[in-house]
Amino acid sequence: MTDLRTELGEAVGAAFAAEGVDASLARVTASDRPDLADFQSNGALAAAKALKANPRELAAKIAARLEGDPRLASVEIAGPGFINLKVADAALAARAAEVAADADHSGAALVAAPRKVVIDYAGPNVAKPMHVGHLRSSIIGESLKRLYRFRGDQVWGDAHFGDWGFQMGLLITAVGDEGQADAFMVEGDGPFPAESPVALEDLERLYPAAAAKAKEDAAFRDRARKATAELQGGRPGYRALWKHMHDVSMKALQREFTALGVTFDLWNGESDADPLIPGMVEELKAKGLLVEDAGAQVVHVARPGETRKKKLADGSVIEAPSPPPLLVISSEGSAMYGTTDLATIKQRRRDQDFDLVLYVVDERQAEHFEQVFRGAYLAGYAAEGQLDHLGFGTMNGPDGKPFKTRAGGVLKLHDLISQATDKARERLHEAKLGEALPEAEFEDIARKVAVAALKFADLSNARTTSYIFDLDRFMSFEGKTGPYLLYQAVRIKSLLRKAADQGADFAPVVIAEPAERDLALTLDAFSQAVAEAYDKKMPHVVAEHAYRLAQSFSKFYAACPVLIAPDEATKGSRLALSKAALDQLETALRLLGIDTPERM
Ligand code: ARG
Numbered sequence: 001m002t003d004l005r006t007e008l009g010e011a012v013g014a015a016f017a018a019e020g021v022d023a024s025l026a027r028v029t030a031s032d033r034p035d036l037a038d039f040q041s042n043g044a045l046a047a048a049k050a051l052k053a054n055p056r057e058l059a060a061k062i063a064a065r066l067e068g069d070p071r072l073a074s075v076e077i078a079g080p081g082f083i084n085l086k087v088a089d090a091a092l093a094a095r096a097a098e099v100a101a102d103a104d105h106s107g108a109a110l111v112a113a114p115r116k117v118v119i120d121y122a123g124p125n126v127a128k129p130m131h132v133g134h135l136r137s138s139i140i141g142e143s144l145k146r147l148y149r150f151r152g153d154q155v156w157g158d159a160h161f162g163d164w165g166f167q168m169g170l171l172i173t174a175v176g177d178e179g180q181a182d183a184f185m186v187e188g189d190g191p192f193p194a195e196s197p198v199a200l201e202d203l204e205r206l207y208p209a210a211a212a213k214a215k216e217d218a219a220f221r222d223r224a225r226k227a228t229a230e231l232q233g234g235r236p237g238y239r240a241l242w243k244h245m246h247d248v249s250m251k252a253l254q255r256e257f258t259a260l261g262v263t264f265d266l267w268n269g270e271s272d273a274d275p276l277i278p279g280m281v282e283e284l285k286a287k288g289l290l291v292e293d294a295g296a297q298v299v300h301v302a303r304p305g306e307t308r309k310k311k312l313a314d315g316s317v318i319e320a321p322s323p324p325p326l327l328v329i330s331s332e333g334s335a336m337y338g339t340t341d342l343a344t345i346k347q348r349r350r351d352q353d354f355d356l357v358l359y360v361v362d363e364r365q366a367e368h369f370e371q372v373f374r375g376a377y378l379a380g381y382a383a384e385g386q387l388d389h390l391g392f393g394t395m396n397g398p399d400g401k402p403f404k405t406r407a408g409g410v411l412k413l414h415d416l417i418s419q420a421t422d423k424a425r426e427r428l429h430e431a432k433l434g435e436a437l438p439e440a441e442f443e444d445i446a447r448k449v450a451v452a453a454l455k456f457a458d459l460s461n462a463r464t465t466s467y468i469f470d471l472d473r474f475m476s477f478e479g480k481t482g483p484y485l486l487y488q489a490v491r492i493k494s495l496l497r498k499a500a501d502q503g504a505d506f507a508p509v510v511i512a513e514p515a516e517r518d519l520a521l522t523l524d525a526f527s528q529a530v531a532e533a534y535d536k537k538m539p540h541v542v543a544e545h546a547y548r549l550a551q552s553f554s555k556f557y558a559a560c561p562v563l564i565a566p567d568e569a570t571k572g573s574r575l576a577l578s579k580a581a582l583d584q585l586e587t588a589l590r591l592l593g594i595d596t597p598e599r600m
Pocket of ligand 1: 341
């Protein structure tokens with residue numbers, strides 16, 4: 001199934017070719033002047049330049065070749081040689097009917113060659129509280145997962161649980177010092193208690209204290225480092241305690257992510273890549289990539305000449321390799337963050353045999369990924385271009401600094417969702433929405449409104465920009481917000497319910513009024529929006545489309561009465577258009593990870 005813009009692009013391309021000009025210049029875009037035309041092609045200008053011809057004359061010749069195309073109502077030349085295209089009502093009606101009949105994809109085209117794609121997002125850590133970087137990663141990653149799957153790729157969403165680094169050594173040391181877990185501290189083989197000696201609250205309390213202590217207390221830090229190395233080395237008691245902490249933490253996180261409508265196909269952790277590390281180290285050595293550097297083992301990833309100035313402790317400045325070497329084994333013998341990431345690529349090669357891995361991680365980790373990707377390309381674990389770090393900006397508080405919760409502490413997903421849900425309830429009451437509904441349904445609506453507000457606020461910004469967390473604005477039922485879009489979707493649902501109660505039937509789509517034209521053109525544009533969001537890995541293009549569609553429907557509904565349409569054929573056509581708009585709006589919202597309630 002092809003959208004009109006693509007189809008017309010092909011027709012204009014053929015006309016270019018027939019005139020002996022490069023068809024690739026024919027690009028058709030949405031018109032800058034919707035009052036004059038639906039689409040335009042500016043290609044004749046560039047083509048005329050190349051041929052040293054008069055652009056208006058060339059445009060006229062191309063236009064003449066398009067005359068008589070039944071899909072076009074008019075072809076006109078404007079300005080120095082723009083070709084303006086107006087689509088015939090019948091062609092728009094046919095396309096709208098096609099979109100309406102396409103229940104699964106609402107007119108969006110699939111990829112020609114599906115790929116195997118792993119998307120690494122969220123990346124929460126055992127015990128370490130989540131921050132806004134994790135929240136944004138979860139929201140953006142979830143949307144990309146849905147978008148890629150929607151277009152036909154085989155996709156695995158992986159939480160890449162942070163369960164293996166220094167924080168685990170810190171926790172083991174802190175839990176041990178409290179004396180709660182003596183049974184796990186013995187050096188032998190066990191058996192070890194099947195009950196966890198710690199609950200989530202213990203981890204949340206112990207981790208920040210231990211992290212702070214490690215900064216001041218060198219002896220404590222060294223013990224935690226040693227514990228990290230011993231854990232990784234396989235000390236049985238530490239492994240058993242680790243497993244309890246891992247499970248307690250994961251269970252809680254899964255619950256919170258589910259509440260946010262974020263799910264994963266894999267809950268692999270950094271620890272799952274650990275068994276691959278010894279073999280990987282041997283391989284890197286055999287390939288001559290792993291070298292000794294001040295007691296540590298590193299891979300040099302900078303190419304000759306790639307350097308930057310670096311200030312040494314003694315104040316002197318040297319030209320150091322940039323990016324710096326990838327640290328594989330620390331001088332204490334521990335695997336590092338980059339080590340597990342490199343081994344995880346090997347693991348994904350083995351388990352998913354990916355074509356592409358997307359890492360949805362805070363922009364601040366850009367250098368880390370540059371190091372890891374270069375290491376993987378050098379080692380042959382991935383082909384150049386198969387690994388892509390999708391960085392993003394921060395969600396800031398009103399002070400312009402990364403958002404913190406009311407108490408000033410780091411973000412707890414659970415608190416954020418409940419704060420947003422409180423606000424949603426308040427707003428629903430103010431707007432007199434949902435109050436007559438049963439309590440359980442009202443609660444479900446409030447939760448959906450809250451999640452829609454948070455996700456849409458995030459995803460309506462380009463991924464790479466930072467934005468300000470402003471719950472009042474996110475939660476408004478007016479403007480470019482999640483609640484506004486949900487409200488519009490619910491309004492169409494209620495219209496369709498009323499029509500069904502009256503026994504009204506759908507009828508073939510007929511396009512006559514300007515508002516009907518605009519709605520049909522908007523429905524047509526979805527396919528291009530989805531493709532662009534996919535190619536650029538930018539969900540905000542879908543968010544933009546959802547907003548445009550809701551507005552287009554709103555104007556249509558104001559200008560074109562549906563239930564009291566002048567005749568049955570018009571009513572049936574308008575109902576079909578309304579249904580197509582609803583399906584596409586819900587599909588677009590679903591791609592953003594947003595669910596729509598039945599009523600409000
Ligand atoms: N756990 C990491 C953090 O909190 C994020 C993980 C990102 N993914 C990755 N493959 N490194 O910073």
